[in-house]
Amino acid sequence: MMKNFRKTIHVKSTGIRPTFHMITDQVQNIVNESSISEGLCVVYSHHTTCSVMVQECSFDKTYTGLEYLQQDLCNILENIIPTCRVEGQYLHPGPQLTEFSLQHGEDKPRTLNTDAHLRSSLIGRSESIVIAQGKLDLGSFGHIYFIDFDQTCARERTIQVQIIGE
Amino acid sequence: MMKNFRKTIHVKSTGIRPTFHMITDQVQNIVNESSISEGLCVVYSHHTTCSVMVQECSFDKTYTGLEYLQQDLCNILENIIPTCRVEGQYLHPGPQLTEFSLQHGEDKPRTLNTDAHLRSSLIGRSESIVIAQGKLDLGSFGHIYFIDFDQTCARERTIQVQIIGE
Amino acid sequence: MMKNFRKTIHVKSTGIRPTFHMITDQVQNIVNESSISEGLCVVYSHHTTCSVMVQECSFDKTYTGLEYLQQDLCNILENIIPTCRVEGQYLHPGPQLTEFSLQHGEDKPRTLNTDAHLRSSLIGRSESIVIAQGKLDLGSFGHIYFIDFDQTCARERTIQVQIIGE
Numbered sequence: 001m002m003k004n005f006r007k008t009i010h011v012k013s014t015g016i017r018p019t020f021h022m023i024t025d026q027v028q029n030i031v032n033e034s035s036i037s038e039g040l041c042v043v044y045s046h047h048t049t050c051s052v053m054v055q056e057c058s059f060d061k062t063y064t065g066l067e068y069l070q071q072d073l074c075n076i077l078e079n080i081i082p083t084c085r086v087e088g089q090y091l092h093p094g095p096q097l098t099e100f101s102l103q104h105g106e107d108k109p110r111t112l113n114t115d116a117h118l119r120s121s122l123i124g125r126s127e128s129i130v131i132a133q134g135k136l137d138l139g140s141f142g143h144i145y146f147i148d149f150d151q152t153c154a155r156e157r158t159i160q161v162q163i164i165g166e
Numbered sequence: 167m168m169k170n171f172r173k174t175i176h177v178k179s180t181g182i183r184p185t186f187h188m189i190t191d192q193v194q195n196i197v198n199e200s201s202i203s204e205g206l207c208v209v210y211s212h213h214t215t216c217s218v219m220v221q222e223c224s225f226d227k228t229y230t231g232l233e234y235l236q237q238d239l240c241n242i243l244e245n246i247i248p249t250c251r252v253e254g255q256y257l258h259p260g261p262q263l264t265e266f267s268l269q270h271g272e273d274k275p276r277t278l279n280t281d282a283h284l285r286s287s288l289i290g291r292s293e294s295i296v297i298a299q300g301k302l303d304l305g306s307f308g309h310i311y312f313i314d315f316d317q318t319c320a321r322e323r324t325i326q327v328q329i330i331g332e
Numbered sequence: 333m334m335k336n337f338r339k340t341i342h343v344k345s346t347g348i349r350p351t352f353h354m355i356t357d358q359v360q361n362i363v364n365e366s367s368i369s370e371g372l373c374v375v376y377s378h379h380t381t382c383s384v385m386v387q388e389c390s391f392d393k394t395y396t397g398l399e400y401l402q403q404d405l406c407n408i409l410e411n412i413i414p415t416c417r418v419e420g421q422y423l424h425p426g427p428q429l430t431e432f433s434l435q436h437g438e439d440k441p442r443t444l445n446t447d448a449h450l451r452s453s454l455i456g457r458s459e460s461i462v463i464a465q466g467k468l469d470l471g472s473f474g475h476i477y478f479i480d481f482d483q484t485c486a487r488e489r490t491i492q493v494q495i496i497g498e
Contacts, residue, residue, distance in 0.1 A: 002168040002334040002496075004205050004332050006298065039336050040374055040494055042206055044296045048222045048308050053453050056380045060426025068423035069449055076450055080246055080412055091234035094226025104306045117235055118242055121219050126294050128458050130376045130492040132338065137492060140436045142380050160296040160303060162206055164168075164330055164496060166336050168334040170371050170498050172464065208372055210462045214388045214474055246412055257400035260392025270472045283401055284408055287385050292460050326462040326469060328372055330334075330496055 002166050005034035009159040013148035018119075020070045021146040022057070023159065027129075028136055030161045037134040039165010044126040046158040049116035049150040051123035056141040070145075081118045083151060090114035116149035123147065131165055168332050171200035175325040179314035184285075186236045187312040188223070189325065193295075194302055196327045203300040205331010210292040212324040215282035215316040217289035222307040236311075247284045249317060256280035282315035289313065297331055334498050337366035341491040345480035350451075352402045353478040354389070355491065359461075360468055362493045369466040371497010376458040378490040381448035381482040383455035388473040402477075413450045415483060422446035448481035455479065463497055 007030045013019040027043055043052045058069035066074065084090055092114045093101075127144065130137040138144070146159050173196045179185040193209055209218045224235035232240065250256055258280045259267075293310065296303040304310070312325050339362045345351040359375055375384045390401035398406065416422055424446045425433075459476065462469040470476070478491050 002336060004168060006204065006296065038338065040496060042294050042296070044294065044303070046303060046305055048220065048305070054380065054457055055453055056429075056449060058424045058426065059428035059432060060423075062423065068426045068429070069446065072422045072424050072446055073450055073453065076413055081242055090238045091226075091228065092224045092238050094224065094234045096225035097222075097234070100225060101307075114235065114238055117222060118239055121221055121239065121289060123453060124290055124456055125220055128294060128374050128376065128460060130338065130374070130494045132492070137376070137378060139378055139380070141433075160298075162296045164206060170334060172370065172462065208460050208462070210460065210469070212469060212471055214386065214471070247408055256404045257392075257394065258390045258404050260390065260400050262391035263388075263400070266391060267473075280401065280404055283388060284405055287387055287405065287455060290456055291386055294460060326464075328462045330372060 003036055005036060005163040007161050009161060011146060011157050011159065013155055013157055015151060015154040017064060017151055018074055019148040020066065022143050023146050024143045027144050027161055031131055031134065031136060031163060034163045036131060036163050036165040039131050039163060041129045041131050041136060042126055042162045043129065043144055044160040044162060045146065046160060049113055049120050050157060051120050051125060051147045051149065052127045053123060053145045053147055054127050054129065054138065054142050055145060057143045077119050081115050084112040084115045111152035113150045113152045119149040169202055171202060171329040173327050175327060177312060177323050177325065179321055179323055181317060181320040183230060183317055184240055185314040186232065188309050189312050190309045193310050193327055197297055197300065197302060197329060200329045202297060202329050202331040205297050205329060207295045207297050207302060208292055208328045209295065209310055210326040210328060211312065212326060215279055215286050216323060217286050217291060217313045217315065218293045219289060219311045219313060220293050220295065220304065220308050221311060223309045243285050247281050250278040250281045277318040279316045279318050285315040335368055337368060337495040339493050341493060343478060343489050343491065345487055345489055347483060347486040349396060349483055350406055351480040352398065354475050355478050356475045359476050359493055363463055363466065363468060363495060366495045368463060368495050368497040371463050371495060373461045373463050373468060374458055374494045375461065375476055376492040376494060377478065378492060381445055381452050382489060383452050383457060383479045383481065384459045385455060385477045385479055386459050386461065386470065386474050387477060389475045409451050413447050416444040416447045443484040445482045445484050451481040
């Protein structure tokens with residue numbers, strides 16, 4: 001019988017650089033808990049500066065702790081959507097957005113995280129993953145990463161795991 | 167009990183520049199109408215020159231009416247996939263495609279909209295959004311945008327909203 | 333009544349250049365077989381160097397056999413994520429990954445396919461397509477392509493077609 005199941009994962013980003021959270025095991029545990037063995041698992045970022053990506057774990061790490069493939073991705077993104085370092089580099093955020101943010105519980109002036117919004121839109125907000133025989137179909141190398149592209153501050157982030165199947 | 171529900175949204179693009187349609191309220195209304203309170207909402211572009219994106223509304227607008235973050239996105243895209251201004255800039259469209267288009271009800275010679283096709287593929291054709299307690303999980307800032315990247319003419323566009331859940 | 337249906341498609345890539353497999357008919361046949369006439373079809377790449385894309389068939393072909401729009405996409409990607417031609421161009425793959433690969437049944441030293449991993453993440457691993465009245469909603473021009481971005485060798489690839497609806 002077809003079912004619907006959802007759970008939330010929370011992670012803590014570091015700021016300073018994009019943070020990659022490997023959440024494969026947590027998502028597979030939610031699949032197990034759902035008792036859904038055939039269907040679809042959508043891993044979804046609640047945030048507009050974050051992405052979900054399925055990619056190879058590349059083991060070897062750079063000086064700052066990113067896996068090699070993650071650093072390669074950051075380097076590519078730096079070329080096409082440079083990290084915001086000076087005012088005027090991007091139009092966003094403007095004065096009206098800053099005021100809206102202050103009114104909605106952001107506790108400090110709006111941060112310069114435009115690059116994170118743009119990177120999130122380019123890489124995508126969610127991944128839809130096939131569940132076959134109770135397992136996420138990721139192959140031998142595939143892992144699920146939640147990427148927080150916001151480099152401006154450390155904070156807690158919310159990931160939704162939505163499962164539909166039987 | 168699990169259900170399936172679909173409705174179509176129609177919007178009118180302006181041409182001349184990429185058009186961003188904020189469709190959050192229309193999609194939420196379709197969710198309400200579906201009586202599905204837990205599940206998945208897929209917002210899907212029927213067209214290969216358009217995208218669906220979930221992003222922050224950035225309020226402040228440029229001279230031509232784009233929100234700041236939308237203009238920042240267009241500027242980035244202009245760097246990596248330049249607007250087609252002269253023949254030969256892209257290979258597409260070729261003579262066979264032009265003939266096929268004329269045979270299938272396009273009422274004028276094929277337009278030079280290659281950039282729109284490529285941008286659509288980069289940003290993505292659909293968004294999958296979690297529905298929790300009857301609400302689209304978009305956060306305080308998130309909105310759903312339908313983007314028509316085709317700058318060559320004004321026309322009506324079709325967006326599918328497919329909901330699965332219970 | 334809501335149902336879940338899945339089938340697998342296998343294709344053979346050529347290597348040397350990105351391979352585009354038009355799989356529209358095969359996916360529509362699976363939809364037909366599922367007897368699901370209203371719902372969602374997710375076409376999913378099992379591999380982290382491949383993508384699924386819905387785009388226009390552009391008929392006219394280049395010397396090497398790519399459709400014009402496919403070649404335009406490859407040219408754009410070559411600018412932002414250049415094909416890996418020399419060691420050191422990307423950090424990945426490092427020594428630990430190479431060892432892991434050898435231990436998991438890869439029969440030769442790890443290939444330099446970093447560009448394929450990055451392009452796969454940019455274009456996306458899956459497409460969610462609406463099914464209406466038993467047909468994939470692709471319009472007159474839309475086709476489903478499975479793209480193998482790995483240019484380093486010819487091999488068989490696996491595509492999952494997951495259908496949910498009624």
